[in-house]
Amino acid sequence: MSGADLAPWLARSKWPTVPIRYVAKLGTGHTPSRQHPEYWEDCTIPWITLADVWQLRDGTRDTVVETKEKISRLGLANSAAVLHPAGTVILSRTASVGFSAIMGQDMATSQDFATWICGPKIEPRYLLHALRAMAPDLRRVAAGSTHKTIYMPDIEQLRIPLPSVEEQRRIVDFLGVEIPRIQRILSARRRQIDLIEERCLARAFDAIRGFEYAGDRVDSGLSWLGDIPKSWPVMAVSSQFDVQLGKMLNQDRVRGSHLKPYLRVANVQWDEIETDDLLLMDFPLSERRRYEVLPGDLLICEGGSYPGRAAVWDGRIPEIYYQKALHRARSYGRSSVRWLYYCLRVARSMSVFEVEGNATTMTHLTGDQLAAHRFPFPDRSVQDEILEGLEISVEKDKRLVRALEHQLHLIDERKQSLITAAVTGQVDVTAS
Structure with missing residues (x-):
């Protein structure tokens, strides 16, 4: 990957361009072995990992001074990790590609970062801006990789203008x-x-x-909701909707003669279903009625970071199905799926599902929980x-x-x- 191929705008430079490694010492980092607990005791050395990229995403922070994790002197000595001096410029090159900053103190990094210790011909802050100039190009190149990585041989070829x-x-x-x-x-x-x-x-x-x-109001019995009109019953979702989980993923999902597109959590955003990156799974004739999504069905995320996130399917694709991480709510006709959508949106904003969810590492809105969840359901009119x-x-x-x-x-x-x-x-x- 040449500089011109990566960043065509370099050709417009008023100054000559040079590989960064000519003016700054290139390095990277490492992760001490997790198989040695003693390497992870008495950790005092700041250690930049992908968990710290959130600090860099909006481009408002030039310097990193705190890290989520630290490593020990023993871990540093028994790994390929390096203690870089303050002023070292870093670039994330794996997964979250293209984010850059300057070390605010002596730090180490994981192998997910490239590092440069600047020589006398280049200012760290200038190198930071040059890397940010090429960030969109780095992400574009990485997007074509399964692992979304810029490999070190390519990092070695990165060029910048040098005034x-x-x-x-x-x-x-x-x-x-x-x-x-x-x-x-x-x-x-x-x-x-x-x-x-x-x-x-x-x-x-x-x-x-x-x-x-208008009319008299009563306590809904739901602490997060408060009072509602007296004539509005509070009922379980299952009284108004048929709730069904989708098909479980398995190793054979892409085999068979009945491959069909299906929706997953990544497709279901709030009030919007994205269909640009649909995957295929085998849905034999015997499963299609159970797992097909029809226009007007409400799809609801079951777990992860987004329990309760929902959107109504608009039928833009004639035949489509859904996976187990999603619930499908289909109205019996007594209530609108849009009404249920807004109930879920408000409940989610008040963290109702996190409070009522399972005590696991991830909050889940199970089928039983969703079906039993109570909302106000006035007359359909x-x-x-x-x-x-x-x-x-x-x-x-x-x-x-x-x-x-x-x-x-x-x-x-x-x-x-x-x-x-x-x-x-x-x-x-x-x-x-």
């Missing part, structure tokens, strides 16, 4: 002013989205408790009347969110373009 150290410092100072300015705009837009989503949830909460519904107004408001909110997300995308592109232009000399950094 004088004085010019590097001017670039760093320029970006030190401009990038925070852009980040403030991005933060304001994200806050707007958060507020719109909070308003949407508040509307849904008011709707499912009949806040604007009342549901439809309330939903009509609620859906109009929700659609307006969605349009606003889409517009703001488009702005976020454009602003983020602007930030990326500015970094690229600065490190290649395409913008006058003395004019700020």
Whole structure:
């Protein structure tokens, strides 16, 4: 992988480009053996792993000073891990590819990172910006790999523009002013989205408790919901919907003569089902009626980080099925699946399922729990009347969110373009 192949924008550089290893010492890290418990005692050395990438994702943090895990002197001495000095530049190269930062103190890293100790011809902060300029290119290349990894031989070939150290410092100072300015705009837009989503949830909460519904009110018996109209019964989901888990995955799922697309947890987002990356599984004729998803079915995530997340299937694919990590709720006709969707959305926002879930490492909303879960179910005509107004408001909110997300995308592109232009000399950094 040559520099030109990875990052064509390097050809626009005002300055010559050089492999990073010519001006900075390349290294990496390691994980001390977990088979030796003594290596994991008295751990005092900060150790950067993929668990720390969350600090780097939004590009607002240049320096890492704290890590989730630490290793011991003994573990360091008995592994290929290296104690790198403060000021070392790091790049994540496995799984979460392309995130970079500078070590704020002496640290080690796992093998998931490349490291550079900068020599006299390059400023660490300039190298950081140059790596961030090529981050989209690194992710694009890694996306084609099963393990999403940039291998060390390719890391060795990475090139950057190399202006004088004085010019590097001017670039760093320029970006030190401009990038925070852009980040403030991005933060304001994200806050707007958060507020719109909070308003949407508040509307849904008011709707499912009949806040604007006239008449006497009584305690719903649900601590998270409060009072509801007296005429609204609180009933189990199973009284209104047929709840069924999907097909369990197995090693033979991609064999057989009845391969069909199926939906999994990754496809089911809130109020949206994504179908760009469908997988196939064998569904013999004897299983199709049980596991087929029909238009109007509500799919609900069973476990993981998203118990209760749900969306209604719109029938965009004529024949599709679903796996066991999803529940399918099909209405008996007495209640709307949209009503159940909003009940689940509000309950999920109040962490109801985490509180009531199984005491395991992952919270699960089992079939029995979902079927027995109680929500207010007024007459279908009342549901439809309330939903009509609620859906109009929700659609307006969605349009606003889409517009703001488009702005976020454009602003983020602007930030990326500015970094690229600065490190290649395409913008006058003395004019700020």
